[in-house]
Amino acid sequence: MTGGGSGIGRCTAHELADLGANVAIIGRKQERLDNVTAEIRDDGGTAASFNCDIRDEERVKEVVAEVVERFGGIHGLVNNAGGQYKSPLEEISTKGFEAVVRNNLTGGFIFMREVFNGYMKEHGGSIVNIIADIWHGWPGFAHSGAARGGMLTLSESAAGEWAEYGIRVNALAPGSIASSGLDTYPEHQRSYIRNSVIPRQPLRRFGTESEISAGIVFLLSPAAAFVTGTCLRIDGAAPNGRRWVLNGSNNNEAYNGFHRAQRPKILEGTD
Ligand SMILES: CCCCC/C=C/C(=O)SCCNC(=O)CCNC(=O)[C@H](O)C(C)(C)COP(=O)(O)OP(=O)(O)OC[C@H]1O[C@@H](n2cnc3c(N)ncnc32)[C@H](O)[C@@H]1OP(=O)(O)O
Numbered sequence: 001m002t003g004g005g006s007g008i009g010r011c012t013a014h015e016l017a018d019l020g021a022n023v024a025i026i027g028r029k030q031e032r033l034d035n036v037t038a039e040i041r042d043d044g045g046t047a048a049s050f051n052c053d054i055r056d057e058e059r060v061k062e063v064v065a066e067v068v069e070r071f072g073g074i075h076g077l078v079n080n081a082g083g084q085y086k087s088p089l090e091e092i093s094t095k096g097f098e099a100v101v102r103n104n105l106t107g108g109f110i111f112m113r114e115v116f117n118g119y120m121k122e123h124g125g126s127i128v129n130i131i132a133d134i135w136h137g138w139p140g141f142a143h144s145g146a147a148r149g150g151m152l153t154l155s156e157s158a159a160g161e162w163a164e165y166g167i168r169v170n171a172l173a174p175g176s177i178a179s180s181g182l183d184t185y186p187e188h189q190r191s192y193i194r195n196s197v198i199p200r201q202p203l204r205r206f207g208t209e210s211e212i213s214a215g216i217v218f219l220l221s222p223a224a225a226f227v228t229g230t231c232l233r234i235d236g237a238a239p240n241g242r243r244w245v246l247n248g249s250n251n252n253e254a255y256n257g258f259h260r261a262q263r264p265k266i267l268e269g270t271d
C-alpha cells in the first residue's frame with residue numbers, strides 16, 4: 001500500500017488487515033507509517049512499515065525485495081501515493097510538471113514493474129492504481145491530469161500484457177473525497193469544491209475514505225476475478241464533462257466511514 005500513512009491509504013490498510021492480509025505500509029514520513037502500523041497491530045492485524053519515496057527507483061527495488069522477504073510474497077499492490085498542486089497551466093514550470101508526473105505516473109510505473117519482476121510474474125496478483133476524476137481534462141491541475149490519464153492507459157496496457165501471468169490491473173478514480181489529503185489544500189480551494197463542485201454532483205456530498213477503500217478491496221479480491229483493464233469511478237457521478245439538473249438536498253448520513261480518524265476539516269460547514 002503506497003501512501004499508507006494517511007487518508008485513503010491508511011483506511012484501506014486497516015480494511016485489508018481486518019480481512020486478514022499482511023499489509024506493507026509504504027511512504028516517506030516515518031512517524032505516520034509507524035502510527036498506522038501500530039494501530040493495525042493494536043487491532044490484532046499484521047503490518048510493517050517501509051520508508052520509501054516511490055520516485056526513488058533503487059529504494060523501490062529494495063522495498064519490493066524486503067516485503068517479499070518479510071511476508072513471503074506480494075499478492076496485491078495499491079499504487080495510492082500521489083498528489084499535486086493547483087496552478088494555471090501557463091504558470092507550471094517544467095520542473096513542477098515533471099515533479100507531478102513523477103509522483104503520479106512514473107513512481108507508480110516503477111512500483112508495478114518491480115512488483116511484477118520481483119514476485120507477480122511467477123505467482124499472479126492484483127494491482128490497483130489510484131488516479132483521479134480526469135475525464136475531459138482537469139483544469140487547474142493539468143500536470144496531474146496528464147499524469148493520471150497516463151496512469152489509466154498504463155493500467156489498461158499492463159492488464160493486456162500481464163493477463164497471461166494471472167495478474168489483474170485496474171484503475172480507481174476517486175471523486176471529491178473527504179480525506180486528510182484534501183485537508184492539506186488551502187481553504188479557498190476546499191471551499192470551491194464544497195460550494196461549486198459538490199452542488200453540481202448528483203449525490204451532493206463528499207465521498208468518504210472508506211467508500212474508496214471498499215472499491216480497492218473489491219478490485220484486489222477474488223470477487224473481481226473477471227475484472228481487469230477497467231477503471232472504477234467512485235465519484236457520485238461527478239460533473240467533470242457532464243451536465244446534470246439537480247433537485248433535492250444533501251445526504252450527510254454517509255459521513256460515517258472514518259476509522260479512528262477525526263472528521264476531516266473539509267466537511268466543516270456541510271451539516
Ligand atoms: C483542491 C482540489 C483537490 C482535488 C482533489 C485531489 C486531492 C488529492 O490529491 S489529496 C492528496 C493531497 N496531497 C497532495 O496533493 C500533495 C501535494 N504535493 C506533492 O505531492 C509534492 O509536493 C509535489 C509532487 C507537488 C512536488 O514534489 P517535489 O518533487 O518534492 O517537488 P519540489 O517541492 O521539489 O518542487 C519541484 C517544483 O514543483 C513546483 N511546485 C511544487 N509545489 C508547488 C506549489 N505548491 N505551487 C507551485 N509550484 C510548485 C515548483 O516549480 C518546484 O520547483 P522550484 O520552484 O524550483 O522549487
Ligand SMILES: NC(=O)C1=CN([C@@H]2O[C@H](COP(=O)(O)OP(=O)(O)OC[C@H]3O[C@@H](n4cnc5c(N)ncnc54)[C@H](OP(=O)(O)O)[C@@H]3O)[C@@H](O)[C@H]2O)C=CC1
Nearest residue numbers: 003006007008027028029053054081082083132177179181
Ligand atoms: N482526496 C481526494 O479527494 C482525492 C484523492 N486522490 C488521490 O488519492 C490518493 C490518496 O489521497 P489522500 O488519501 O486523499 O491523500 P493523502 O495526502 O492523505 O495521501 C497521499 C499519501 O501519499 C504519500 N506520498 C505522496 N508522495 C509520495 C511519494 N513520492 N512517495 C511515497 N509516498 C508518497 C503521502 O505520504 P508521505 O508524505 O508520508 O510520503 C500520503 O500518505 C492520492 O494519490 C490522491 O492524489 C484522487 C482524487 C481525489
